[in-house]
Amino acid sequence: KAGVTQTPRYLIKTRGQQVTLSCSPISGHRSVSWYQQTPGQGLQFLFEYFSETQRNKGNFPGRFSGRQFSNSRSEMNVSTLELGDSALYLCASSWGTGGNQPQHFGDGTRLSIL
Amino acid sequence: GEDVEQSLFLSVREGDSSVINCTYTDSSSTYLYWYKQEPGAGLQLLTYIFSNMDMKQDQRLTVLLNKKDKHLSLRIADTQTGDSAIYFCAENRYGGSQGNLIFGKGTKLSVKP
Numbered sequence: 001k002a003g004v005t006q007t008p009r010y011l012i013k014t015r016g017q018q019v020t021l022s023c024s025p026i027s028g029h030r031s032v033s034w035y036q037q038t039p040g041q042g043l044q045f046l047f048e049y050f051s052e053t054q055r056n057k058g059n060f061p062g063r064f065s066g067r068q069f070s071n072s073r074s075e076m077n078v079s080t081l082e083l084g085d086s087a088l089y090l091c092a093s094s095w096g097t098g099g100n101q102p103q104h105f106g107d108g109t110r111l112s113i114l
Numbered sequence: 115g116e117d118v119e120q121s122l123f124l125s126v127r128e129g130d131s132s133v134i135n136c137t138y139t140d141s142s143s144t145y146l147y148w149y150k151q152e153p154g155a156g157l158q159l160l161t162y163i164f165s166n167m168d169m170k171q172d173q174r175l176t177v178l179l180n181k182k183d184k185h186l187s188l189r190i191a192d193t194q195t196g197d198s199a200i201y202f203c204a205e206n207r208y209g210g211s212q213g214n215l216i217f218g219k220g221t222k223l224s225v226k227p
Contacts, residue, residue: 004156033214033215045211056211058212058213059211099207099214100144102159103214104159105149105158107155
């Protein structure tokens with residue numbers, strides 16, 4: 001069974017640009033969560049999608065958005081990039097929502113802002 | 115407190131046992147998780163324990179749960195250099211701005227040959 005796949009693995013952008021990251025969950029998983037990981041702040045929750053609906057949202061500005069498609073694949077978008085957006089962005093999938101099923105993570109997208 | 119807490123560093127010798135400790139916050143959490151992160155990789159689910167259990171063993175891994183003290187530990191027997199990584203504990207919560215899983219800041223395990 002294939003794991004969670006995130007593309008691309010690495011991205012370099014400049015301030016003011018926008019970026020779209022993609023996540024394909026494990027087959028059969030309907031929940032996708034996104035996290036930002038930085039050395040200073042650790043793992044911070046961005047949002048969760050379940051059956052194409054956003055279920056939870058973290059404390060990030062509106063520049064961060066996401067969506068989920070009918071096949072459970074998810075994308076997140078960051079507009080007007082800032083230097084502080086440099087981070088590892090992790091996607092995790094689980095069969096259901098609510099935290100009582102394990103979340104399985106992809107290897108992340110490393111985003112660098114110049 | 116509000117945070118899941120872990121010590122930041124642990125150093126052991128190859129062949130010794132490692133014990134990584136975690137204090138969680140919500141007594142109603144039903145599942146507690148341990149994840150491992152190697153450099154340049156995502157988080158790998160190692161094991162998890164349901165809150166009505168005191169202990170779970172899986173090969174070299176033993177998880178102990180003390181619900182009264184909200185304390186969780188991960189013991190790695192016969193620690194190998196390949197176990198060097200950052201280990202995160204996480205508790206589940208239902209929704210909210212922190213999401214369904216609340217993570218500690220991670221414990222960096224260094225294994226010396």
